[in-house]
Amino acid sequence: MYISQIATYLPNQVVTNEYFQQINGLSHEWIIERTGIEQRRKAQATENTNSMAIQAVKALSPFAINLQNIDLIVGATYTPYDTIHSLAHAVQHYLDLHHIPVLSISTACSSFVNAMEIVQGYFAMGKASQALVVVADNNTAYSNEKDTIGGHLWGDGAAALIVTKNPDNQSTMRVIDIITAGAGNVGKAPEGVYLRPNDGKFQMPHGKDVFMNACQYMTKATIDVLQRNGYQLSDLDYLVPHQANLRITKNVAQRLGLPEEKALSNIQYLGNTGCAGCVIALQENLYRFQKNDLIVVTVFGGGYSYGAMLVEYL
C-alpha cells in the first residue's frame, strides 16, 4: 500500500521548560539532560483530540485528493475527548461521509502503526482502497503539570494520512511491510505508565522499565521488519522512532549502529506528542528523503505495545 499525503496540526501555544521551573521546580538543564525536551505545544482548553484530528485533516491538500472518495477512516488516540463520538467519528462528521467503516483504536503511543496495519487488513479484504488515518493526542489534558516524574514530558499534536491500496501519481511512499505486537505481559506493562481516566491523570511509577523496554523493542522491531524483507541494517536510510525521549532515540540508534543524525527527532521542540509524534516527524522530514530511501517508523507504547513499518520513499 501507499502513503500519498501527510498533514499535521500543532497547537499554537508553546510551553518552555522555564514554565516547569516555576510550577514544579524542574530546571531547564535537568529536563534537557534527561529527556532532550526544550519546549512543547499545548492545546487550548477549547481544543481536544477530536478538534485536533479535524485540523490535521483540514491541512491535507484539497488538490491532491478528493476526500469524498475516502472509504475507510481509522483513528487513534489514548487521550480521548469522547470515547463514544471518537476522533474518527468526528472526522467522518467533518467530511460528511456515509456508509464507510469508521473506527478508533488505542494502543497508546504505538497506535499509529497498529492503525496502518488495520488499514492493510481492510485493503487485503477488498473492503477499502483509499483510507484516511488520523492520530491525535491531547496529552496535556490528562497530565498533571506539577508531577515531577512526567508532567514536563507531554505535548499535543495530530496528524492525518491518505493511504491507498494502489499507487497513483500522488504516492510518496510505498509501505513494504508492517509488524505490530503487544508486550502487555512484559516487565511493568500493567503499571509502568498508565492513564485511568476515571481516576486521575497520567502516572508513571516505573519510568525506567518503560525506558528500557522502549529501547529494546523498537530496536527489535526495526531489525525484524528489515530482516524479514531481505534487508540489512546497513540498507536503512532513516529511522523515525516514537518521540518519547531523546535518550531513547539515541539509545535505539546506538543499538542499531546507526549514526545519530539518521534517527529523526522532534521531541526537542514538541515533547512527547503520543501516537502522533512519529507521523509528525515523518512529515517534517519529507524534504530530506531521496528516491528509494528506506525508512523504518518504529513505535513503542506504554501498556506495552511495539511495532515497525518499513517504507520506501518514491
Next chain:
Amino acid sequence: MYISQIATYLPNQVVTNEYFQQINGLSHEWIIERTGIEQRRKAQATENTNSMAIQAVKALSPFAINLQNIDLIVGATYTPYDTIHSLAHAVQHYLDLHHIPVLSISTACSSFVNAMEIVQGYFAMGKASQALVVVADNNTAYSNEKDTIGGHLWGDGAAALIVTKNPDNQSTMRVIDIITAGAGNVGKAPEGVYLRPNDGKFQMPHGKDVFMNACQYMTKATIDVLQRNGYQLSDLDYLVPHQANLRITKNVAQRLGLPEEKALSNIQYLGNTGCAGCVIALQENLYRFQKNDLIVVTVFGGGYSYGAMLVEYL
C-alpha cells in the same frame, strides 16, 4: 471465519429498579415501560473493564482450545479502565502471550462487530489464524446513577470469543459476512450520547435521536448483510441486536417483519451492557440454535456507528 467458543462474565451484584426509585425517583413501572429493564448487574469498585475481560477469558473452556495458540487479541470497550494498558493488553498479560498483535478499539456499542471485522482483516492478510476477541463495558463506573435520563440504563458485563480462520471440530458458527459503518455525520451523532472521561460521566441529551437512528440503522444493516449474501428476510432465524432498550429491539423486529420472539434480548435482566450485550445474548441462546440456522448480530453505537454480522449455526 468461524466462532468456536463464547464465554461471558457478569458481576454478581444485582441492581433492581427499586434502587433507582430511592435515589432518583424513577419508578419500576416507568423504567419498565420505557426501556424493558427490570434489573442490571453492577461491578464491584475493585473490578473494571480489564478485570472483567480477564474473567470472561477464564470462563472459556480450557479443554476446547489451547489459549497459548492465540495469535491475535482484539479488545473493545468505550468505558476504559486504562487507555494505555488496555483490556486487550490485560488479557495478553493474563495469558502471557508474546509477539502477537494486540489492540483495543472503541466504536461505542457497535465495537463488537468492528472487532470481528478487524480479525477478518488479519485473517485475510495471513497475519493471524486464531484470534481472541474480548469485549467489556464497565458502564456503571462512568454513569451518574442520579441522572434520570440515563442513569438507570447501564449494566456491566464482558465476553470473550475464540475466532478461527479455518473450521475445526470446535467450530459452532460460521461467519458468512460482516458489514460495519460509521454514522458520525448523521443526526445528533456528536452529542446524542457522549462520554468525555476528562469531563464527567455519560450524558444523553438527545436520547430520541439515538433511539431513532438505532432503529433505522440496525434494520438497514440487517437487510444489507442478508441481501448481499443472497438471503431474504424470511431466511432469518434469529436476530441478536445491540441490547440498548427493549423498545428498540421490538421496533427493529417490527420493521423487519420478524416475530418478536426471534429478536433475542437480555436487557430485561442485564440492562445495557454496552458492546458486550449482543455477545452475551448470543452465548445465552446457543442452546436454542439449530444446525444451519441463520443469525444476524446487528449493532448500533452512540457516536454513531452501526454494523451487522451474518452467521450460520453449525
